[in-house]
Amino acid sequence: MSKAQHIMLGKGLADLPFGATRDEVSAIFGEPEEVDQIDLGDEESIAWHYWNLGISLNFDESENYQLCTIEVASPEVTLFGKQLIGLKRDEAVAFLDGQNIGASKPETSRGVMYEDVELYLWFNGGELAEIQWGPIETDL
Template structure:
C-alpha cells in the first residue's frame, strides 16, 4: 500500500475496501504492529494498528470480522482531494460543508461528526489529527 491514499466515504481507502477480511488486509499491509481486542458489551471488535502508516483498522464481530472502520492520522491521506490532517478546525469544517455530506455535529471540543456519511474528524491543539470513517 502506498502512503498516498484517498478516502472513499462508505467504501474504504483506495487499497482497503470495507468488507475486506483480515486475511485480505494482511495480504495488502502485512502483519499489524499491534492488535487490540475490545469487548463492546454486545460484540467484540478487533483493532489492527499500523503505526508507520498512520492507520488503524477495526474488524467487528457483527460483520464476521470484516473491515468496518478505518482511522487515519497520515497527512498523505486525502479526503475529497485535500490533505485534511493538519487543517484547523474551522478550515476543515468550511471545506467539508461544501461537499454536500450533511450537517456537522460537534462531538465534544475534540470532534466533528458527519453522521450522514459515518465520518468523524478528531482535533488536537485545534488541528485535525485523525479521520475516522466507517462502512455506511
C-alpha cells in the same frame, strides 16, 4: 505512507474496501504492528494498528470480523483531493461543509461528525489529528 491513499466515504481507503477480511488486509498492508482486542460489552472488536502508516483498522464481531471502520492520522491521506490532517478545526469543517455530505455537528469538544456519511473528525490542540469513517448505512 509509501503510496498516496485517498478516503472513499462509505467504501473504504483506496484499494481497501469495507468488508475485507483480515487475510485480505494483511495481503495489502502486511501484518499489523499492534493488535487490540476490545470488549464493547455486547460484542468484541479487534483493532489492527499500522503505526508507521498512520492507519488503524477495526473488525467487529457483529460484522463477522470483516473491516468495518478505518481511522487515519497520516497527513498524506486525502479526502476530496485535499490533505486534511493538520488543518485547523474551522478550516477542515468549512472545506467539508462545502462537499455536499450533509451538515456537520459537534460530537464532543474534540470531535465533529458528519452523520449522513459516517465520518468523524478528531482534533487535538485545535488541529485535525484523525479521520474515522465506516460504511454508510442505508435504509432499504
